Amino acid sequence: MLKIDTYTKYIYQLCQMAGIYIHIPFCKQACHYCDFHFSTSPQYKDELVQSLVAEIGLQKSYLNGETIETIYFGGGTPSVLAADEIHLLINTITELHTAASNAEITLEANPDDLDAAKIKALRQTDVNRLSIGIQSFFDEDLVWMNRAHRAKESEAAVKRAQDAGFENITADLIYGYPLLTDTKWKHNLDKMFELNIPHISAYSMTVEPETALAAFISKKKQPPMNEQQSAAQFMVLMQAMTDHGFEHYEISNFCRPGHYSRHNSNYWQGVKYLGIGPSAHSYNGETRQWNIANNAKYTKAITTGKIPAETETLTEENRLNEYIMTSIRTMWGLDLNRLNGIAKGSADELMTSADEYFDKEWVTQKDNTLFLTPTGKLYADHIAAGLFF
Incomplete structure (x- = not known):
């Protein structure tokens, strides 16, 4: 089990903040x-x-005036935006909200977008963290995934960003x-360490319905994923992450001390x-809200001054299960006192x-x-579902 020292506790407290996510589709x-x-x-x-x-x-009133500590451009591929468009969106947020002076502002980017001109332009914006979608350092793997970049572009993009002053990558x-x-796989990890990237996210390939990969597998054009391999x-x-001094602070996320993703936290x-x-x-x-997943309908509604969203009021059971699902995945663990704060007696x-x-x-206390044990982390979703109310 990970020891949570004073510095880690400070970072944990820092994560108690309001954030804004912008989806670039x-x-x-x-x-x-x-x-x-x-x-x-x-x-x-x-x-x-x-x-x-x-x-x-x-x-503008959704967060009730809380200070904005993080802004995250996700997608899609936000790096397809021009620097002036990114600047416009950040400025709009800071004009309507109080933003912290040290706000974390993350832009997801593909390596093929990060040429010298784009990096230079991004340095003129308030973006201070880059999330680069490398996925693999092998061209045949990138072709198999239908990625738009190639392995050499990944290494060049990281070095270019670092040389330009982006340290938080x-x-x-x-x-x-x-x-x-x-x-x-070991080569991919070694290359990440060689590039001195302070935060690494690693995901097991999953086959989602209605994707090209799912269709290939159903037609036997591709083999199914192998759970034992994963x-x-x-x-x-x-x-490997432990050996190189990274903290495993969430199932798919690892960082050197102090380099947590504040937004995802x-x-x-x-x-x-x-x-x-x-x-x-x-x-x-108290509520969860989600916008329509259709660009044309979204734009049409916004043009008429309407927010094209559905809203769900969270029940006590919803809040218990959401806390279980998210907390058990982290190095901070599932706090039984916090669970009782949501519903008295729920911890027992x-x-x-x-x-x-x-x-x-699989679990220790x-x-x-x-907390999940290393073996328990293999079954995180199964354990969370088994603990649901």
């Missing part, structure tokens, strides 16, 4: 595994950016797919956030459900907090 091409909302046609990008600006205004990798041998590569991942700690753009989700502690009921996971040594 455009990509150059469709990755075979992706089921996020996006369009490969940039035809109406200008109109959509103006709609994002308008929605920020329409939603995270990069994504994917494991558990047929082409990825254990030797290649589990073995996850164990290699955890050991909002989600895992149940902090309020506002989502802007088609398909974006919002949460204010949960502990009864947790008996089998203690017996299997320190004081009033439950």
Whole structure:
């Protein structure tokens, strides 16, 4: 179990903040595994950016005046935006909200977008953290995924960003797919360490319905994913990260001390956030809201001054289950006192459900907090579902 020192506790407290997420629904091409909302046609990008600006205004009261500590451009591929469009969106937020002086502002980017001119332009904006979608350092894997970039572009993009002064960088990798041998997986990890990237997110390849990958597998054009391969590569991942001084602070996320994703930690700690753009989700502690996942309908509604969203009022059971689902995945664990704060007596009921996971040594306890063991992290979703009310 990870020791939580004074500095880590400080970072944990820092994560108690409000955030804004902006969904940029455009990509150059469709990755075979992706089921996020996006369009490969940039035809109406200008109109959509103006709609994002308008929605920020329409939603200005959602967070009840709380200070904005994080802004996150996700997608899609936000790096398809021009620097002046990014600047416009950030300025709109800071004009309508109080933003912290040290706010974390993250832009997701593909390596092929990060040429010298783009990096230079981004340095003129308030973006201070880059999330680079590398996925693999092998061209054959990138072709298999239908990624738009190649391996050499990844390494060049990271170095270019670092040379320009971007120190706060995270990069994504994917494991558990047929082409990825254990030797290649270790090479991908070693390359990340060699590039001195302080935050790494690594995801097991999952087959989502209605994706190209799902269609290929159903037609037997591709083999199904191998759960044993994924589990073995996850164990290699955890050991390699530990060996290189990274903290495993969430199932898929690792960082050097002090380099947590403050924005994503909002989600895992149940902090309020506002989502802007088609398909974006919002949460204010009492309700959850999600925008329509259709660019044309989204833009049309915003133009008429309406927010095209559905809203759900969270029940006590919803809040209990959401806290279980997010907290058990983190190094901070599931706090039984916080659970009782949501519903008195819920901790005792949960502990009864947790008996089998203690017996299997998938879960351990320190004081009033439950943590996943390294083996338990292989079954995080299964354990969370088993603890639900």
